[in-house]
Amino acid sequence: MPTDRQQYREVTIVLIDDDDVDVMGIHRALNKLRILNPVVRARDGFEGLTILRDPQAIQRPFIILLDINMPRMNGLEMLAELRNDPVLSSSVVFILTTSKADEDKVAAYQQHIAGYIVKSNVGNGFLQVMEMFDRYWRVVELPEVS
């Protein structure tokens, strides 16, 4: 495993979610799978944008796991900001939310997200999601956002 990890640059997980238990769940899943990728967490859209716009705050490349229902700036609002930002517009974003509403799905995919994951569908914690991501960044080439 360590040799594998040398071959590609470690992907940072930018987790934007206001629910502490969900964040714990993701950490738990990562620990279980022994995934050591760095995780940066923000509690809402504002915080998320601040972190993303600070070049020192996170290692690149990164993927964003974005919740929809959040205080101050929700996920869809943040997504719109992101797509309008010349630097961040190419970010890879996954929506990770409790909302099953069609409107939310359509609105999110219209902003070119990479995937829409409903939290209650993830079964045993976030294990399956994290497993998927572990494979995802081994296979998928991510843009080098400067």
Place this chain on the structure above:
Amino acid sequence: MSLNRFAIFAKTKLVLNDATPTDREGSTSGIKKTTKLAHDSILDGLIRLLIRCYEMIQRTKYGDVYSYLLAIVFSIVNLFLRLLIAPIEGGLQFITFFPCVALSAMFVGAGPALLSTALCSVMAGYFFFPPYMQLTFEFHSDVVLSTLVFCLDGLIVSMSIGAMHRYFIDYRQTAEVMQNKEAQFQMIVDSIRDYAIIMLDVEGNIISWNPGAEQNNGYQKNDILGQHFSILYPQEDIENGKPEHDLGIAINEGRFEDENLRIRKEGSPYKANVVITAIRGSRGKLSGFAEISCDITERKKAEMRMHHLLYEYTRSNDELNNFAYVASHDLKSPLRGIDQLATWLAEDLGDQLSDGTKKHLHLMRNRIQRMERLLDDLLAYSRVGHTDDEIVKINTRDLVQDIYEMITDNRGIQLDIADPMPVLQTSKVPLELVFRNLINNAIKHHDKPEGCIRISAHTTTDGYEFVVSDDGPGIAADNQKRVFGMFQTLKSRDEVEGSGIGLSMVKKAVESVGGKVTLESDGTHGCTFRFTWPKTITAKILNVTTVEEKQYAN
């Protein structure tokens, strides 16, 4: 619409006014007027007498026969008068007969006058030419000539005076018709209370005022006649020249219509819908204006109330939807947190858990799932009837079959679809929801190992009625109303899992397309659900009807 009709009436009236010279025009010279009047009254009296006689004769059953008889009587009377003033051989053979010809023409028209002429010429020939009072067929040329001249003169007199007679009769009849029309018009105008109908002269002075105007504006007829109609406008509008402006539009475009602010006699303003129509005589000359207005203050208030209600209704509806959406999301995330924490507890404690604790944890997760389903269903319920989904062609037989295949767990419950099942153009989501819930209920609540669900349909006047019946336990009469309520279950949720929202969703979905759902059951031998489904539905219309119903209810 109705205002237009009044305008036409108003036009008729002013045209009538146009035909009879008004007092204002006649009052230019007082002296002239009196002489003319004395002169006129004699002539008028005579004409009126003549015409009245004629009309009396004409009104009888044999009016025409009497007319001719009258001409004969005139001729004979004339003969006697002639005999009175001169002896038989005293000449004056024809000249004395003209009065009866003229009178006949004046009284009863040209035809009888011609008869009179013929009669008189024969009588003159018989009585006053030698040989006197004897029939002879030896004609002297001067006698023949005189007779011919008399006949010709009689013809001319008959025709000319007869034409005058005709003219007077026609004139009088027309006048009568017009008077009737005017009286009718006046009656209509006077009986109208909700519309103010006002006539204006070319300058805009008020020349007629109906009770509706009295009611709307507060002025009595006698107070206002002759005043300029700008008295009805607010001071500000008068200063801005609005009254003249409105008349100007009526002159240029034929008609002015607007919602104006008007002022009552006591000074209070009111909103009025005003139509001013320019009235023109036969040659296009402006002869005045008809103004029809209606106090729309109440209507405006009602409109405002309606808008307000509509707004309130939409708002509360939106709020409710929003609430259901937000509530189910916001309630779900802590629930998921609890679920995860319970899982982690079980994972972390592992073997240290006693059987009792394990069971408790299991029950806890079971309740969490139940809660999650309730929230999902609540959300689904709130969305029923709100999806603007497209209208598609649905074969209901296939739809029902597919739903059954999807739900059934091969427990021995058969599906029996009766022919014919309609193919209809409708919104698929609610119809599928209704069938799915009804079939699902029939299977889920069936109490015997084997059973049958029967589905049939028949057309009604404006759509279809579908029947879904089963041979399960049925629903007792006491509970039949309850089952359509939200979160109502007839068994505890530990016995039969269910949120109790299925049938309330069915009801909402059916009612959202304008249908009705009913339940029949004797409480032991299964139950039968019937629901109607319209042939054509449009979501937009539905929303409007519900809004209207809501308003009427309020």
